[in-house]
Amino acid sequence: MSEVVELAEAERRSRELAAILPARISPPFTGTFIRSATLYDEYVLRLTLGIFRATGLAKAVQTPSTLDELIARVGFEPGRARVPVDWMLRRLSHRGIVEQSDAEGGPRFRLRGELPELDPAEILEAQRQQDGSWQPSYVLAETVAQDYPAFLRGERTGEEILFSPSRLRLWVNFFSNDNGLYVVNNLVGAAAVVELLPPAPVTIMELGGGLGSGAAALLDELRRSGRLGDVREYRFTELVPFFMRRGQQALEARFPDVSFLKFGALDMNRPFAEQGIVPGSVSLVYAVNTLHVARDLDSTLREIFGALAPGGRLVVSECIRTAPTQAIYIEFIFNLMETFRSPVLHPTYRPNGGFLAPEEWQSAMEAAGFVEVRMLPDIPSLRARFPHFQVGAVGATRRG
Numbered sequence: 001m002s003e004v005v006e007l008a009e010a011e012r013r014s015r016e017l018a019a020i021l022p023a024r025i026s027p028p029f030t031g032t033f034i035r036s037a038t039l040y041d042e043y044v045l046r047l048t049l050g051i052f053r054a055t056g057l058a059k060a061v062q063t064p065s066t067l068d069e070l071i072a073r074v075g076f077e078p079g080r081a082r083v084p085v086d087w088m089l090r091r092l093s094h095r096g097i098v099e100q101s102d103a104e105g106g107p108r109f110r111l112r113g114e115l116p117e118l119d120p121a122e123i124l125e126a127q128r129q130q131d132g133s134w135q136p137s138y139v140l141a142e143t144v145a146q147d148y149p150a151f152l153r154g155e156r157t158g159e160e161i162l163f164s165p166s167r168l169r170l171w172v173n174f175f176s177n178d179n180g181l182y183v184v185n186n187l188v189g190a191a192a193v194v195e196l197l198p199p200a201p202v203t204i205m206e207l208g209g210g211l212g213s214g215a216a217a218l219l220d221e222l223r224r225s226g227r228l229g230d231v232r233e234y235r236f237t238e239l240v241p242f243f244m245r246r247g248q249q250a251l252e253a254r255f256p257d258v259s260f261l262k263f264g265a266l267d268m269n270r271p272f273a274e275q276g277i278v279p280g281s282v283s284l285v286y287a288v289n290t291l292h293v294a295r296d297l298d299s300t301l302r303e304i305f306g307a308l309a310p311g312g313r314l315v316v317s318e319c320i321r322t323a324p325t326q327a328i329y330i331e332f333i334f335n336l337m338e339t340f341r342s343p344v345l346h347p348t349y350r351p352n353g354g355f356l357a358p359e360e361w362q363s364a365m366e367a368a369g370f371v372e373v374r375m376l377p378d379i380p381s382l383r384a385r386f387p388h389f390q391v392g393a394v395g396a397t398r399r400g
């Protein structure tokens, strides 16, 4: 059964959330946002069914099989296919289309009946009527879905599919405050900074600043709360030159009156000091949906710790996994990226690639030496009632 909720129910949930979320965090979680999130989840599920048909997975899973047996039977490239196929099977199990039974040698999956025929276009139309600003997220998912079979068979890498020059425009539209799906990450992150940062002069360094939408939302929020005057420097950093250029252009056009913006390349997987970051020189490190693609999270967190002055803060806004096997809709896209699927693992705080759970963020930050790790909103206290509330900021301090 579809999990799409009607607007009245979404508005009821929005009111329920507003009563428990911190006042600064709750505004983006409107009824429209909540309904749109369920529509997008359904859209991605329908695209997944199309991939099952196109690749032969639908037929292969008629026989009870483990993940590896399925991958071998349809001739996928195991190194690439394990994570996304596992994700698709979990998504379809959750929806009751595939049955999952625990057996020796790992869970076995079996199609429960006929694979349902569900048209993604219906959902796209419902979304258009609800809120057209989600369109870039639909275009991205649809584009990726077309190339999924070639990716799973090992004919093309995910990076080629996602970042070919002709597709960069898709990212400009996706990582944007005009994209109803993406903007919430930036609003929650900006609200968390204002909430967690003591009012005092601040030197900010953003990691993976991309196309600048996170920085723009943060600077807007600092201005709104009368704190923009505290900013001594905003060092916007990014790895990919195209994103960096576009991010810089966007920020300079939007904030022509500020003199504190600085731009520089930074690879969070390499020592910061050798990239020009003076140890102890930063009072806030900020990142939106970036740290989960660090190759070795522990080493990146230690670099951040070293860049911070004593008493300095780290604030990250991240998509958060609220249950260990939860399949989050946006992973459908990012599972194509090697850096997303296969970071250096750690048994406690990095048991798998992709997004982290609240406890994993806490242990990872504490292991790197941070104290006062705090999550905004407090997802652990929300997740029983709102298992799909998956956006949160995590703040931590380098002891003074």
Ligand SMILES: C[S@@+](CC[C@H](N)C(=O)[O-])C[C@H]1O[C@@H](n2cnc3c(N)ncnc32)[C@H](O)[C@@H]1O
Pocket (backbone or CB within 6 Å): 175, 176, 207, 208, 209, 210, 211, 212, 213, 214, 215, 238, 239, 240, 243, 266, 267, 268, 269, 288, 289, 290, 293
């Ligand atoms: C979710 S995006 C951030 C989007 C950004 N907040 C915006 O508004 O456009 C994550 C960013 O991390 C960057 N990134 C990926 N690997 C990186 C690395 N090793 N070092 C620094 N940045 C990296 C990506 O290029 C991308 O721009």
